[in-house]
Amino acid sequence: MDLTDLSVLEALDVMRGGECSSEELTGAYLERIERMDRGLLQAFVTVTPELALQQARAADARRRAGDEAPLLGVPMALKDLVLTRGVRTTCSSRILEQFTPIEDATITEKLYAAGAVLVGKTNMDEFAMGSSTENSGFFPTRNPWGDLTRVPGGSSGGSAAAVAARLATFAIGSDTGGSIRQPAALCGVVGLKPTYGRVSRYGLIAFASSLDQLGPLTIDVADCALVTRVISGHDPLDSTSLAAPVPDYQAQLGADLRGLRIGVPKEYFVAGMETGVEQAVRASLDVFRDLGAELGEVSLPHTDYGLSAYYIIAPAECGANLARYDGVKYGYSAEDAESMWDGYYKTRGRGFGPEVKRRIMLGTYALSSGYYDAFYLKAQKIRTLIKQDFDAAFERFDALVAPVSPTVAFKLGEKIGDPLAMYLSDVCTIPINLAGLPGLSLPCGLSDGLPVGLQVIGKPLDEVTVLRVAYAYEQVSGWRKLRPELPA
Amino acid sequence: MAISREQVEHVAHLARLGLSEEEKDRLQQQLSQILEAMRVIDRVDTSAIPPTAQVIPVQSVMRDDEVRPSSPVEDILLNAPRREGDFIRVPPVLE
Numbered sequence: 204m205d206l207t208d209l210s211v212l213e214a215l216d217v218m219r220g221g222e223c224s225s226e227e228l229t230g231a232y233l234e235r236i237e238r239m240d241r242g243l244l245q246a247f248v249t250v251t252p253e254l255a256l257q258q259a260r261a262a263d264a265r266r267r268a269g270d271e272a273p274l275l276g277v278p279m280a281l282k283d284l285v286l287t288r289g290v291r292t293t294c295s296s297r298i299l300e301q302f303t304p305i306e307d308a309t310i311t312e313k314l315y316a317a318g319a320v321l322v323g324k325t326n327m328d329e330f331a332m333g334s335s336t337e338n339s340g341f342f343p344t345r346n347p348w349g350d351l352t353r354v355p356g357g358s359s360g361g362s363a364a365a366v367a368a369r370l371a372t373f374a375i376g377s378d379t380g381g382s383i384r385q386p387a388a389l390c391g392v393v394g395l396k397p398t399y400g401r402v403s404r405y406g407l408i409a410f411a412s413s414l415d416q417l418g419p420l421t422i423d424v425a426d427c428a429l430v431t432r433v434i435s436g437h438d439p440l441d442s443t444s445l446a447a448p449v450p451d452y453q454a455q456l457g458a459d460l461r462g463l464r465i466g467v468p469k470e471y472f473v474a475g476m477e478t479g480v481e482q483a484v485r486a487s488l489d490v491f492r493d494l495g496a497e498l499g500e501v502s503l504p505h506t507d508y509g510l511s512a513y514y515i516i517a518p519a520e521c522g523a524n525l526a527r528y529d530g531v532k533y534g535y536s537a538e539d540a541e542s543m544w545d546g547y548y549k550t551r552g553r554g555f556g557p558e559v560k561r562r563i564m565l566g567t568y569a570l571s572s573g574y575y576d577a578f579y580l581k582a583q584k585i586r587t588l589i590k591q592d593f594d595a596a597f598e599r600f601d602a603l604v605a606p607v608s609p610t611v612a613f614k615l616g617e618k619i620g621d622p623l624a625m626y627l628s629d630v631c632t633i634p635i636n637l638a639g640l641p642g643l644s645l646p647c648g649l650s651d652g653l654p655v656g657l658q659v660i661g662k663p664l665d666e667v668t669v670l671r672v673a674y675a676y677e678q679v680s681g682w683r684k685l686r687p688e689l690p691a
Numbered sequence: 692m693a694i695s696r697e698q699v700e701h702v703a704h705l706a707r708l709g710l711s712e713e714e715k716d717r718l719q720q721q722l723s724q725i726l727e728a729m730r731v732i733d734r735v736d737t738s739a740i741p742p743t744a745q746v747i748p749v750q751s752v753m754r755d756d757e758v759r760p761s762s763p764v765e766d767i768l769l770n771a772p773r774r775e776g777d778f779i780r781v782p783p784v785l786e
Binding site: 578 | 694698699701702703705706707708709710711714718721722724725726728729730731732733735737740741742743744745746747749751752754762766767769770771772773779781782783784
């Protein structure tokens with residue numbers, strides 16, 4: 204039995220049956236990380252072998268004592284913007300390179316309480332700004348698919364690559380404009396951005412507060428349902444977290460979609476979409492018909508404006524959120540500051556990378572005197588129209604299916620010099636964040652040997668339907684066992 | 692929509708962002724290009740549309756004003772770039 208090929212649910216079965224301990228399972232992952240990560244995939248910024256083995260032994264003790272915690276002993280990876288007490292948390296930024304949190308994020312606490320074991324913190328685009336993980340302040344991550352010359356997507360590229368290459372049983376990412384779904388698509392795994400407010404963001408290093416959301420990256424939909432349940436729910440420390448009860452998502456998965464109305468938004472088949480991507484997504488529609496769903500075309504007429512609205516709103520919010528990096532309380536601080544003001548310029552000028560600077564500049568410009576109405580306010584009004592498009596679509600449909608990304612994984616270096624080309628990677632995922640909806644990516648085929656993602660979009664707080672649709676498709680599609688071929 | 696060098700410097704100043712001459716050149720060109728592309732939203736008539744700042748039906752959340760323990764001073768100072776006793780050391784504020 205290859206321990207590292209197990210899903211979360213399979214690993215739990217194996218451990219419950221006494222076939223292996225968490226210590227053995229965790230050891231197998233740590234050995235694989237040691238062999239395949241540094242110099243090859245580079246999915247991790249920090250690997251935590253000692254903590255992992257200590258947590259694994261504690262999980263084994265809990266199991267012997269009769270504990271049935273939902274993720275007991277399962278090795279996981281956290282995107283390096285989730286606070287972990289005592290474990291360096293960098294946001295893949297030079298400005299936080301030496302930052303060690305003094306407390307855990309709420310999601311970290313919940314996962315630890317559920318028994319999950321931390322094997323490491325994953326690489327990302329600096330401050331989650333990017334679509335390829337090439338904006339990491341440290342090093343790029345390689346997509347395990349193809350010939351290791353392609354990007355894993357981003358910004359949660361390290362988490363997606365880690366799950367695809369089986370360096371962790373599951374991982375956590377964050378999604379502001381597609382940063383869970385797009386890398387999940389490009390690496391051939393399942394990724395869910397839950398409804399805005401579903402998962403507490405206390406201890407998530409903020410990028411754009413009206414859009415950010417945490418979610419799981421997993422090898423299949425059932426794992427996604429399980430992890431989503433563990434991390435969801437209200438948190439008094441995050442006033443934007445929703446009080447709605449958390450359903451047992453797993454219990455509501457089923458093979459049948461009879462009577463379910465699924466809309467296909469025509470604007471999501473954008474100009475410039477690769478033929479192989481469009482073919483794979485369109486082929487999935489027949490599968491949904493076979494499963495008994497009623498399919499219909501739907502129009503979301505303001506889709507074309509989503510990208511522009513997003514690249515005004517998100518940078519504006521990031522400009523405010525990143526004002527805290529002043530070199531005073533924590534993080535990199537210029538040693539040669541002659542005054543407080545000089546210190547700000549030097550610290551921020553040296554600590555932030557090119558994309559972060561670009562976004563701060565864009566956002567500050569859009570909020571500055573004379574441009575606020577034309578850019579920021581206008582973008583917020585476009586946001587209203589995008590939300591209204593979805594509201595109208597969900598009067599006719601229970602869920603929507605669409606592409607995730609217009610392309611499969613592109614080559615390292617291909618788009619990094621052209622910010623606008625990179626921004627287009629998220630054209631099909633951004634509107635879902637603007638409207639605060641749940642969106643899931645799962646594999647729906649290969650194009651030139653590289654994975655294609657299918658996006659399932661639901662009503663606010665209707666993760667149940669999103670997961671049902673994805674699960675039913677996954678059971679019959681045959682893409683669940685998709686694995687990259689990696690050097691031994 | 693062309694952004695001038697002075698605008699780049701003004702915005703960098705507002706954001707307290709130190710930029711090299713090279714970075715200013717590149718940003719002037721890139722911001723002009725990006726903002727031009729963003730102007731597609733001008734095509735939409737939004738005169739009767741209210742703005743959306745966030746999408747959940749949650750207003751300001753209030754809590755009781757209870758005294759609770761805060762993080763220990765030592766913990767908070769753990770990440771301080773420069774400390775002196777129980778204080779964070781900073782460059783001169785007043786010239």
